[in-house]
Amino acid sequence: MPFFAGICRCVQVITNYFSHNAIVYTRNRTPLCLTFKTRLIARSRGPSQSLFPGRRWFSRGTGVRFMSHGTAGGQSAGRRGALAISGAAALTAAAAVAGLLANGNHFQRAEMATRISGAVENREQEAEIVERCRRFMSAPVTDISVLQSRKEEMRTKMELLIMETQAEFCKALEEVDGGTFKVDRWERKEGGGGISCVMQDGKVFEKAGVNVSVVSGYLTEEAAKQMRSRGKVLKGKDGKLPFSAMGVSSVIHPKNPHIPTVHFNYRYFEIEEEDGSKQWWFGGGTDLTPVYIDKEDAFHFHNTLKEACDKHHPQYYPDFKKWCDRYFFVRHRGETRGIGGIFFDDLDSPGQEEAFNFVKSCARTVVPCYLPIVYKHLNDSFTDEEKDWQQIRRGRYVEFNLVYDRGVKFGLATPGSRIESILMSLPLTARWEYMQEPDKGSREAEMLEVLRNPKEWV
Template sequence: MSHTSQGWISFKRCCKVFLAAGTVVVIGDLVGGGVSRFPRAEMASKISKVEEGEGDIRERCKTLMSPPVTDIKVLEERKDAMSTRMEMVIMETQASFCKALEEVDGGTFKVDRWSRKEGGGGISCVMQDGKHFEKAGVNVSVVSGYLTEEAAKQMRSRGKVLKGKDGKLPFCAMGVSSVIHPKNPHIPTVHFNYRYFEIEEADGSKQWWFGGGTDLTPVYIDLEDAAHFHNTLKSACDKHNPKYYSDFKKWCDNYFYIRHRGETRGIGGIFFDDLDSPNQEEVFNFVKSCAKTVVPCYLPIVYKHLNDSFTPEEKDWQQVRRGRYVEFNLVYDRGVKFGLATPGSRIESILMSLPLTARWEYMHEPTKGTKEAKMLEVLRNPKEWI
C-alpha cells in the first residue's frame, strides 16, 4: 500500500474518531465539498457556537469519559464562569483523545475518579499494556484550597506578586494532562497539558492565568512527522497571534531541556505559562484552539507507523530515551513539582507520566553515523521543523 493510500485511510479513521467524540469537523472544506449537507455559512455558525462553549452542559456531559469533577448542577448554575467553561473544555479534550486512542488500540481506558479532602478531585483515564500502547494516560484535575508556603514560593519565583490573608492564599487550579508511551519505537511519545489557575488575594481580587502546550518525543527522526506536528500547532497559533508559534516553540525548546544532559527531551512543539493577556476571553479561546489540535497533530503519525517493524536494538534505544524522559519529569517539570508540593495530591496521577519500562546504561553513546546518533544530534541542537 502506498504512503498516499495509508495517509487517506488514516485521515478517514481520524475523522471517524472526531465525529464519534462529538467534535465538529469541516469535512467539506478538507475533501472538496459534497460531504456536508450544511451550507458553508450555516456550518460556520454552528462551529462558532461550539468553539464559544455554547450548548447545554448536561448534553455535553453525555460525551465525556466520566461526569465532570464538579457537580453538573453547580456547573449549570455558574455556566458563564471561566472555571466552568475551562472544566468543560478539559473534560471534552480528555474524552476526544481517549476515544481516538481506543479506536487505534482496540483497548479501553480504565476510568478512575478520585477526590481530595482539601477540595476538588480528578479523573484519571489509563490504558496499560494495550496492543499498541504500553501506557497511555489522560488526566483531568480540578482542585481548590489554599496554597502551601512551598507552592506560593514557586509562584513568586515566577514573578507572581501574591498577597494572602493571614498567610493563606485561596486557589483553584484545573487542567488536562496526557502522556502516551507507545510500544513501537517508531511511534513517538506525545505529551500535552492545558491548565487554568486562579488565586484570590486578601482584598478579594483575583489573579488568573493559563498555561500549557503540546510536544513530541520521537525515538527516531522522521522529517515528515515533525513537519506535520509543528504545522498543526502553528495553524492553531496563527488564528490568534502570528507571533505565538515562534515564541512558544522557542519556549518549548527551552523548557523541555535536560540541563544535566545538555539535550532537549524531544523535538518540541509549543509551550507557554502564566499567560494572562491580552484578556481572559482571548487567552481562553487560544487555549481551546490548542486543545483541539491534540488528536489531529498526533493520530495521523500513529496510524502511519502502526505496523512498522523494529529490531531489538531499536527497542533498547527507545528504553534509553525513556530514561531521559523520566529524568526530566522528576528533576525539572513544574507540574510534577507543584503536585508534589500540594497537600492531598494524588501521587499515582502525578507520576502517571512515567513509562512502564525504561533503561539507564552506563556511559551510553550511540555509534557515529547511526540513526541514533542523528537523533541525539537534533536533541543537542534544536532545529526549526517548518
C-alpha cells in the first residue's frame, strides 16, 4: 500500500532535463497533450536530443504516458552524452593534476589540486546520478538538477533507491509475465508527486502495482499531533514544520493460487525543526500472503529477509518479524493477513547512513525473496475450488487494506489524494462467502491454522 500517495494534480509535469510528449490527466480526467522541451541538455547535446534515448519511458495503456522522442542512440552513446555534461570541468581538473598549470607555488598547487579533484568527484557523482536515473521507469519525481545539487543529502539517496527498487522489481515482473507496466506520473500541488506502475490482467499477474511517491510541504497540525503522540518532540519555526516524505510500495496479486501475493514498502521521513536541525526516520517491510502453505517457500522468503537483516543487526529479523505479525493482523477475523516477513517503523538509529544501508539491503532483497517463488509455481495446475479459496483470501486482503492499513486510511482521509495509487493494492477480484469455513484437515484449514497462530519459519 502506498505510504503517502500525496495529493495529486496530474496537470503539468515540469522537467528541465527531458524532452517528452506526455498525455496527462487534469483533475476532471480530460486528457491533455503537452510537450516538454529540453533545456540544460540542449546546451551540450543540441536541441531535441533525448538524454536517455535507450529507455522506453512510456506506458502502453491509457493514462499518463511519457515517451522519449529524441534521436536514436544506444546505451553507450547515452552514457557518453551524460558524461559530456561535465566534460569541460573534467578536462581542467585533469590538466591541473598533471601539473600543466605551472603558475603557482607548491601550496597553491596542492590546494587547487584538492579543489579540482573534489570538483572531479562532484562531476562524476552527478554523472552517476544521471546514469542511475536512466534505468528508472520514469524520470524521478524531483528534478535531476535538484538531486545533483543536493547529492549528499539523504532525501536524494533515498529517492534514487526507491526509484531503483521500483524499476528493478517491475522489470523482473515484466520478464516473468511477458506483459508491460503502465507508468503514470502524477503531481502533488503542494510539492512532489509520484510514479505509479501498474500491470493488470497479465499472463501471470492479476494485478501488480509498484508505486513511488515523493512529497514535501508543511506538516498539518493533525499530522504534527500524531507525530507527537508517537513520542516525537517537534519544535517548528512559527509553528511550521517543513517535511519531506518518500517511499516505494508494492502489492502483487498473481493469478495462480499457488503463487503468493507479496507486499513491500520502504519509506523515509524527515522534518526540519526551528533551529534547522532535522528529525528523520525510516520505515518499511516485506511480507508474503500465500493462499496455500508451502513450507519451502515460507522458509526461503523468511530466510532471505533474515540474511539481509543479520548483516546489520542480529535483533532486526526477530524483532521486525514479530512486528510484522502484529501489524498485519485482521483483528475482526483473528487472523494475520499472511505469513508475514518483516515490518519496522521509526528507525532512527544507530546512524542515518547505517539505517539507510539497512533499508537498502531490504529493498534489494525484494526480488530474490519473491521471484524464485513465482518461477517455482509458474506452471502449477489448480482447481476451481483452489481459485475460489484464493478469491476468499483476496477478500480478507481487502478487509485488511480498507479497515486497518495506516497508509490507506491516511490516504483516503486526505482530501485530493490520488485514490487510484492508494487503492491499486486492491486485487482485481475478490469474494465474500457467508460462513465459509474450510473442511477439517484440508489444505485450506492448514492455511487458516497458520494465520491464526503465526509460526517461526527460520
